[in-house]
Amino acid sequence: QVHLVQSGGGLLKPGGSLMLSCAASGFTFSDYYMSWIRQAPGKGLEWVSYISPDGAKNYADSVRGRFTISRDNAKNSLYLQMNSLRADDTAVYYCVRGHLSSTYWGQGTLVTVSS
């Protein structure tokens, strides 16, 4: 059974940094694209980034240059390093298997950026 278990959210001040993690199990992690999608409180969904099995990456313009997606296939883990955080980065961040249609989503982790 596929599981995506996220960790690492929290309350940060503007300009701060945070790393989100996503531990995957129940499938061959190294075979799959992985993505991060976020949802601001009470708002819709926003694609953030994806990484291919061999490490090719893409980012939304809103986070490019500030966020870095990475993966450790040996540890079956996905990461999102978030730097220079802004108030409008406040959202629930979801780890997602795949980069097109996505059947499997993590439970979400809340990142709050506030002074």
Next chain:
Amino acid sequence: EIVLTQSPDFQSVTPKEKVTITCRASQSIGNNLHWYQQKTDQSPKLLIKYASQSISGVPSRFSGSGSGTDFTLTINSLEAEDAAVYFCHQSSSLPYTFGQGTKLEIK
């Protein structure tokens, strides 16, 4: 960036009704359109992929249609458990984008 516009934004319906939610893309996206259901405090759940392909485990009352710029999610014989927000999502070109959501309330 491809903009997806859903209608309606909100709909209040009674059980057993048929519900239709539309999603219009700002440019042609072929069939690269997917539908998600999100219940309160839950992660989104994939209902339909590539406009009309069903997903294992999703009730057969959910169906999708369309191609190009106009797409429809249909829920036949609505059940109380279908109260949720529904999102369309395009994976035709980066940045991938989502519709603003349609909130379905069950009377």
